[in-house]
Amino acid sequence: MEKKGTTRRDFIKATATGAAAVGIVSAGAFDPNSLEFGPQPVIAAEEPPKEAYREPVYEQIQITVNGTVRNLLVDTRESLAEVLRNHLHLLGTKVACDHSECGACTVLMDDTPVYSCSTLAVKANGHKIRTIEGISDGKIMHDLQQKFFDKDAYQCGFCTSGQIMAMLGFLKKYPNASEEDLKQSNAGNLCRCGAYPNIHKVALEAAKEKQK
Amino acid sequence: MAFVKTLVVVEGHEEFMVVEVPENEAPSWANKTDFDYVGKPTPRIDGVERITGKAMYTADVNLTGMLHGKIVRSPYPHAKVKGVDDSEALKVPGVIAVYHCKNTDPVAFEGDNFIFNPILRFVGDEVAVVIAKTERAARDGRELVKVDYEVLPFVVDTMDAVKPDAPKVQPKGNIVKGKPTVVTRGNLEAGFASADLIVEGTYSTPVVHHTCLETHGSVVSWDGDNVTVYDTTQSMYRVQAGFAQTFKIPSNQVNVICNYIGGGFGSKTGLGKYTAMAGLASKKLGRPVKILLDRDEEFLATGHRPSTIQKIKAGVKKDGTLAALSLEAYVPTGAYLGRFIDIGRPVRELYKCENVETKISGVYLNLMTHCAMRGPASSEGMVGIECMMDLIATKLDMDPVELRLKNYTDIGDQVKNLPYSSKGLQESLVYGAEKSDWKNKRNKKPGEGKANGNIVRGIGVGSLLWGAGGGPPSSAEVFVYPDGTLTVRSAVNDLGQGVRTLAAIIAAEELHIPIEKISVIANETEGSAYDMGSFGSRVTPSFGPAIRNAAYDAKMKIAKAAAALLDIPENEVQFEKGVFFKAGEKDNGVKLEKLLKTFNHPVVGSGFRGPNPPQYVLTSFGAQFVEVEVNTDTGEVKIVNLVASHDAGRVINPLLIESQLLGAVALGIGYGQYEEQFVDPATGIPVTVDFANYKIPTYADFPKVEPHFVKQVDPANNINAKGFAEPPCMPTAPAIANAVYNAIGVPITDLPVTPAKVLKALEVKRNK
Numbered sequence: 001m002e003k004k005g006t007t008r009r010d011f012i013k014a015t016a017t018g019a020a021a022v023g024i025v026s027a028g029a030f031d032p033n034s035l036e037f038g039p040q041p042v043i044a045a046e047e048p049p050k051e052a053y054r055e056p057v058y059e060q061i062q063i064t065v066n067g068t069v070r071n072l073l074v075d076t077r078e079s080l081a082e083v084l085r086n087h088l089h090l091l092g093t094k095v096a097c098d099h100s101e102c103g104a105c106t107v108l109m110d111d112t113p114v115y116s117c118s119t120l121a122v123k124a125n126g127h128k129i130r131t132i133e134g135i136s137d138g139k140i141m142h143d144l145q146q147k148f149f150d151k152d153a154y155q156c157g158f159c160t161s162g163q164i165m166a167m168l169g170f171l172k173k174y175p176n177a178s179e180e181d182l183k184q185s186n187a188g189n190l191c192r193c194g195a196y197p198n199i200h201k202v203a204l205e206a207a208k209e210k211q212k
Numbered sequence: 213m214a215f216v217k218t219l220v221v222v223e224g225h226e227e228f229m230v231v232e233v234p235e236n237e238a239p240s241w242a243n244k245t246d247f248d249y250v251g252k253p254t255p256r257i258d259g260v261e262r263i264t265g266k267a268m269y270t271a272d273v274n275l276t277g278m279l280h281g282k283i284v285r286s287p288y289p290h291a292k293v294k295g296v297d298d299s300e301a302l303k304v305p306g307v308i309a310v311y312h313c314k315n316t317d318p319v320a321f322e323g324d325n326f327i328f329n330p331i332l333r334f335v336g337d338e339v340a341v342v343i344a345k346t347e348r349a350a351r352d353g354r355e356l357v358k359v360d361y362e363v364l365p366f367v368v369d370t371m372d373a374v375k376p377d378a379p380k381v382q383p384k385g386n387i388v389k390g391k392p393t394v395v396t397r398g399n400l401e402a403g404f405a406s407a408d409l410i411v412e413g414t415y416s417t418p419v420v421h422h423t424c425l426e427t428h429g430s431v432v433s434w435d436g437d438n439v440t441v442y443d444t445t446q447s448m449y450r451v452q453a454g455f456a457q458t459f460k461i462p463s464n465q466v467n468v469i470c471n472y473i474g475g476g477f478g479s480k481t482g483l484g485k486y487t488a489m490a491g492l493a494s495k496k497l498g499r500p501v502k503i504l505l506d507r508d509e510e511f512l513a514t515g516h517r518p519s520t521i522q523k524i525k526a527g528v529k530k531d532g533t534l535a536a537l538s539l540e541a542y543v544p545t546g547a548y549l550g551r552f553i554d555i556g557r558p559v560r561e562l563y564k565c566e567n568v569e570t571k572i573s574g575v576y577l578n579l580m581t582h583c584a585m586r587g588p589a590s591s592e593g594m595v596g597i598e599c600m601m602d603l604i605a606t607k608l609d610m611d612p613v614e615l616r617l618k619n620y621t622d623i624g625d626q627v628k629n630l631p632y633s634s635k636g637l638q639e640s641l642v643y644g645a646e647k648s649d650w651k652n653k654r655n656k657k658p659g660e661g662k663a664n665g666n667i668v669r670g671i672g673v674g675s676l677l678w679g680a681g682g683g684p685p686s687s688a689e690v691f692v693y694p695d696g697t698l699t700v701r702s703a704v705n706d707l708g709q710g711v712r713t714l715a716a717i718i719a720a721e722e723l724h725i726p727i728e729k730i731s732v733i734a735n736e737t738e739g740s741a742y743d744m745g746s747f748g749s750r751v752t753p754s755f756g757p758a759i760r761n762a763a764y765d766a767k768m769k770i771a772k773a774a775a776a777l778l779d780i781p782e783n784e785v786q787f788e789k790g791v792f793f794k795a796g797e798k799d800n801g802v803k804l805e806k807l808l809k810t811f812n813h814p815v816v817g818s819g820f821r822g823p824n825p826p827q828y829v830l831t832s833f834g835a836q837f838v839e840v841e842v843n844t845d846t847g848e849v850k851i852v853n854l855v856a857s858h859d860a861g862r863v864i865n866p867l868l869i870e871s872q873l874l875g876a877v878a879l880g881i882g883y884g885q886y887e888e889q890f891v892d893p894a895t896g897i898p899v900t901v902d903f904a905n906y907k908i909p910t911y912a913d914f915p916k917v918e919p920h921f922v923k924q925v926d927p928a929n930n931i932n933a934k935g936f937a938e939p940p941c942m943p944t945a946p947a948i949a950n951a952v953y954n955a956i957g958v959p960i961t962d963l964p965v966t967p968a969k970v971l972k973a974l975e976v977k978r979n980k
Contacts, residue, residue, distance in 0.1 A: 053303070053352055075348070091265070092265020094271065094426070094474070095271070096426065096427070096474075097902065101507075132265035133264075141260065141264060148263050149255055149256075152256070152868060154262055155875060156475050157262025157263070157267055158424075158425040160262055184911075185911075187910055190423075192424060192475050192878075193475060193878075194876065194877065195871060196909075196910075196911045197914055197917060198871060
């Protein structure tokens, strides 16, 4: 590939200070004048790197998100969480561990709670997804959210979207859950602020109302 | 304006500072009994955003042209960076730059700790940052950065590190300052000589992690000389100061923004290296840069509660009084010097004793430097002394609660020689004992309760003391608009403890404006009044009075207009339930709403936190009683009931303070039963770097908790409240250890109390 102008390598070399110390570094003086501004460096790769890097593979998927059909071109490595957050800008679903260990990313896929960080987007093809944004109409909160509000079943709020979606899914699947069963409703959702007792109070009340 | 010297105790650090005395100090609420907003359960005013997914955390910030950064970290606990080959990484499509110590000027971070240290001192130490168009590309690039390391000898075990031939973590040697820090009072030798019984015990506590759900990270964007820093932080102003210092620019060119933060617990109280890196990269590239840490990086490189080894020796009289107490402790600080090594406060202060010595050695290790974690240093210190008290109680055949009351310091703070402004420890112990049915549930001799099959039961107590009086600096501005609405503005972080709601409640009470008409802007440093930050249980007792003073200031300004309208001197104006009137003529008063309409501009009230009163010191106290069932076949410990009684002064919002208590207890349960960092001794690599291996309490683990607040009005500040973020997590772990001791008859002296340790203790007991 022919290239004109500055290559990335040249740009980096020009901004680098060759005399970086090895070992002891004396009082670092940060000199703003040593920084280069100017045009965006040329980005195109000169050649694909050898070992670990592999070209991405893209696939077309169709998912229904909060009632709206979406046609998306996704990287087959992308998780549902990445697609929701980066493609659809639905930022209410949080990624906290990216490892299916904490539940912050819980969304409903066909009414079942799933960890969106560990669900491949291509696997969601053809399915219905509901996120925290899709359970209220923007003005009035869902009943469950109102209970979270009234009973203070949250603190920092980062795990809260996942907690609510998990509880919704649980109550939908087990409408006749006993008090003992409800000790498990949010067992897959970590909360470091420790809002568990109040979350449990919400679950108990919501189940009771459903069972009336 | 008068300036005075005042003592401020935050996070266990005592500092004298010279501060102004506010001219507009609001009169104390000490004698006020009729409140309209304070003391009423109030849902969060920013709750809807948190519950509907609308709250934007730093992880959610997206700016035009934003790039992503991922950090390359040392795989070795101690190594020199000889070279960095970023050529392969730069070939990944989307990767724009790689920065490291070989291609950047050294940027000093803190003392001799640089952003990219050429000598790496722990697994996870920062080596390079890869900047790319997408997070994925940055991660791909990160995999391809090749670093030439010169591997150096390392040490990750505290007692190995203090040996003379141990590998040196820092060139000056592994003991901080070369020798232990000793604090003494009275005559230790004489004290021990006068004792009827000497009791000794060695206790150890593990490294535990904050595990904030929102990982650390920042987005930095330069606009000429001005820079905007989005950071998930507990203190916007501290990040501003740190960033300005690192980049050698004036503070007023740095705007730090934090709308919502997903957990801090002490790990986000200042500038992070990732923030400095994002600042460096965004300046060089002329585009905003976002760096967010991955979960394993959280466990490796964001600080932690340090582990401790505590040797306690107590000399007691037959009647239970303490004649002498000594603590010899080793606290590994990590690779660099942190600020929370002095775990001796509980030993020095909790129980009355004239002859006390604490001798604490800080130890350098090839691990990340520790930082504050909810109730730093004292939570660790509480474990040793509280477990020791139960051991003493057994040896004297005394009730552990009686023993604690026997050594009660109602004289006040015996270290500072000042009375406590209020002390609710006795009430907490008495209430807790009753509510938990202590007298009946306690095995008079540990381990000698009647077993029910393979289940034995026991009950234990833990208590606490903690500096929760806050102090300056903290300030706020209140804008009261002609339409009767009000805005509070200050750069203070609401971590989820309810700071914005606190501000609204206090302003509402002061001006009798309903909470629905109040908004609180606490998101950024630009144009905002100064607050030091949300940590150290300081917000309620520091920021609370500051808001009150600001609201009171606004009220006094409006009162001037009332005086003019009513044609009376200013000092005859009274205010009650939204009406200004002349004393005795309430029916001829003028409503606040009406008065405001006569202004064609907002009335601005400004207030700041004045000095702490010199005649006493505000300290928080409490006690927790934990009842457990221990399965002697599996070693599992189940908490059956937990009674938590605390003093918090005046409770401003009963709904949120209870959440704070329950949440803190969860953290304490983790410390007592589940959490522990494990480092592979052969490689120095921490292996507990995910939630599968580092177990924090879950929804299914939570026991029944009965919270209780001692009725108390503290005189030390004008809202009569104590800080409460940390105290409730401090007695839990020792209470659990004591409960298990009571159940099985063998003390567990090494946290966490895991099933394996319980089984081992039972085996030791059987073999005796």
